[in-house]
Amino acid sequence: MSGTSAAPSKPAQRWMARAALLAALASVVVLVAFAGAQSIALLLLAAAGLVVTVVGVWLALAHRGVTRLVGVVLAVASQVAVWGIVAAKDLLGVVLVCVALLFAALIAAQHALRHAAPESAPARAAAAPIHAFLIMNPRSGGGKVERFHLQAEAERLGAEVALLDGPGMVDVAELARTAIGNGADLLGVAGGDGTQALVAAVAAENDVPLLVIPAGTRNHFALDLGLDRDDCSLSLEALTDGVDILVDLGDVGGRPFVNNVSFGAYATIVARPDYRDDKTKVTLDVLPQLLTNHSGTGLTVHADEVTVTDPQAALVSNNPYGTGDIAGVGRRARLDGGVLGLVTVSVANAGEAARLLRGRRGNGVRSVAATEVIVDSQEQEVSAGVDGESVQLATPVRCRVRPGALRVRVPRNRLHATPVQSPITLSRLVRLAAPRFA
Numbered sequence: 037m038s039g040t041s042a043a044p045s046k047p048a049q050r051w052m053a054r055a056a057l058l059a060a061l062a063s064v065v066v067l068v069a070f071a072g073a074q075s076i077a078l079l080l081l082a083a084a085g086l087v088v089t090v091v092g093v094w095l096a097l098a099h100r101g102v103t104r105l106v107g108v109v110l111a112v113a114s115q116v117a118v119w120g121i122v123a124a125k126d127l128l129g130v131v132l133v134c135v136a137l138l139f140a141a142l143i144a145a146q147h148a149l150r151h152a153a154p155e156s157a158p159a160r161a162a163a164a165p166i167h168a169f170l171i172m173n174p175r176s177g178g179g180k181v182e183r184f185h186l187q188a189e190a191e192r193l194g195a196e197v198a199l200l201d202g203p204g205m206v207d208v209a210e211l212a213r214t215a216i217g218n219g220a221d222l223l224g225v226a227g228g229d230g231t232q233a234l235v236a237a238v239a240a241e242n243d244v245p246l247l248v249i250p251a252g253t254r255n256h257f258a259l260d261l262g263l264d265r266d267d268c269s270l271s272l273e274a275l276t277d278g279v280d281i282l283v284d285l286g287d288v289g290g291r292p293f294v295n296n297v298s299f300g301a302y303a304t305i306v307a308r309p310d311y312r313d314d315k316t317k318v319t320l321d322v323l324p325q326l327l328t329n330h331s332g333t334g335l336t337v338h339a340d341e342v343t344v345t346d347p348q349a350a351l352v353s354n355n356p357y358g359t360g361d362i363a364g365v366g367r368r369a370r371l372d373g374g375v376l377g378l379v380t381v382s383v384a385n386a387g388e389a390a391r392l393l394r395g396r397r398g399n400g401v402r403s404v405a406a407t408e409v410i411v412d413s414q415e416q417e418v419s420a421g422v423d424g425e426s427v428q429l430a431t432p433v434r435c436r437v438r439p440g441a442l443r444v445r446v447p448r449n450r451l452h453a454t455p456v457q458s459p460i461t462l463s464r465l466v467r468l469a470a471p472r473f474a
Contacts, residue, residue: 228252
C-alpha cells in the first residue's frame with residue numbers, strides 16, 4: 037500500500053512558514069507596484085464581491101425554490117462582475133499573479149502548520165486465524181463486494197463468507213454470535229460503518245479480532261484505521277499478514293458505534309429515506325433547518341462539566357474529529373484516546389450562518405472532549421443517527437466510550453496515519469517563522 041504524506045520536520049516547517057509570509061507579502065507588493073492608486077479600489081471591489089457572494093451562497097443553502105435560484109445567480113453574477121471589471125481595467129494579469137501568490141502562501145502555510153499525528157497504541161503481531169468468518173453485503177458501496185471479487189478472494193484465503201443477499205433483513209449481530217459459537221476466531225465485515233459497529237460489539241464481547249473491509253460508501257472508520265478505501269480487497273491481506281491494534285468503541289444507550297451519533301439537524305438528514313441514494317442532495321435539502329431553525333431542538337447536552345442548551349445540531353464521536361470539522365466527515369487523529377468528541381451547532385442569525393459557511397467556527401460552534409455525553413429532552417425519545425443508521429433513542433441518552441475495547445486486525449503494511457492540520461492563523465505563522473520575535 038502507498039502511504040500518505042508525512043509531517044515535515046521542525047526546520048522545514050519554519051521555512052515553510054517563512055515562505056508563506058513572504059508569498060503573502062509579495063502579493064501585496066505586486067498589487068501596489070503594478071496597480072498603484074487603483075490598489076485600494078481593487079481591494080474594495082474584492083471585498084464587495086466577497087460580501088455579495090457570501091449572501092448569494094447563504095440564500096442558496098438556507099432557502100429553497102426561487103430564493104435558492106436567486107442566491108446561485110447572485111453568487112455567480114458577483115464573481116463575473118468582479119472579474120469583468122478587473123479585465124476592463126487591464127489589471128487581470130496583476131490580479132492573477134496576486135491570486136497565485138496567495139494560493140502559494142496558503143499551501144506553504146498548510147505544510148508549515150501540519151504536524152505528526154499522536155502516537156497510537158502499537159500494533160501487535162498476530163497469528164493467522166484458523167476459522168475466519170466474514171460477513172459481506174453485496175449491495176453496499178454500489179456493489180464493491182462483486183467489483184473487487186471479495187468473496188472469491190476471501191474463500192481462497194481460507195475464510196468462511198456469509199452474504200447478506202436476502203430475502204428480508206438479517207440480524208447481523210446474531211449471525212456473528214452464531215459464528216463465534218461455531219468456533220470463529222476472527223470476525224470480518226465488508227459493508228458500511230453501521231454494519232461494522234454491530235459486528236464490532238460482538239467481537240469486543242468475545243475478545244476476537246475484527247477485520248474491517250471498506251466496502252461501504254464512506255467507511256470513515258476504515259479511513260481512520262489507515263485502510264485503503266480505493267481498493268478494499270487489500271484489507272484481506274490481514275488474513276495472512278496482519279497485526280492487531282486496540283481501539284476504542286463508542287456506546288450509546290447500549291448500542292455500539294465506531295464513528296458518531298448525531299442529533300438535531302444531523303439526525304434529520306440521516307433519517308431521510310433518500311439519504312443513502314443521494315447524500316449530497318439530501319444534505320443540501322435539509323441544511324436550511326440547520327441554518328434557519330432558530331428555535332433549536334429542545335435538547336440539553338451535558339459533556340462532563342460543559343452544558344449546551346438547545347443546540348440545533350449535536351454530534352458525539354468516538355474520539356474527537358480534527359479541528360474545524362463540524363460535520364463528522366473528516367479525520368480523527370487517533371482512535372484510542374479514551375474520550376468522546378462533542379460538536380454542537382447553534383446558529384442564531386444569518387451572520388453566524390455566513391461565518392459557518394466560510395469555515396469560520398465563531399460562537400455558534402462548540403467543540404469539547406469528554407468521557408461521557410448525556411443528551412436530554414422533555415420528549416421520551418429523540419431521533420438520532422448512529423453511524424449513519426436512523427434510530428429512536430430513549431432519553432436521557434447516555435454516550436460513553438469503552439477504551440481499548442476492540443481489537444482490530446489490519447494489514448501489516450496499511451497506510452500511515454495522516455498528519456494533523458492546525459488552523460492557519462497569522463499569529464501561528466509568525467511564531468513558527470520567527471520564534472525569537474513572536
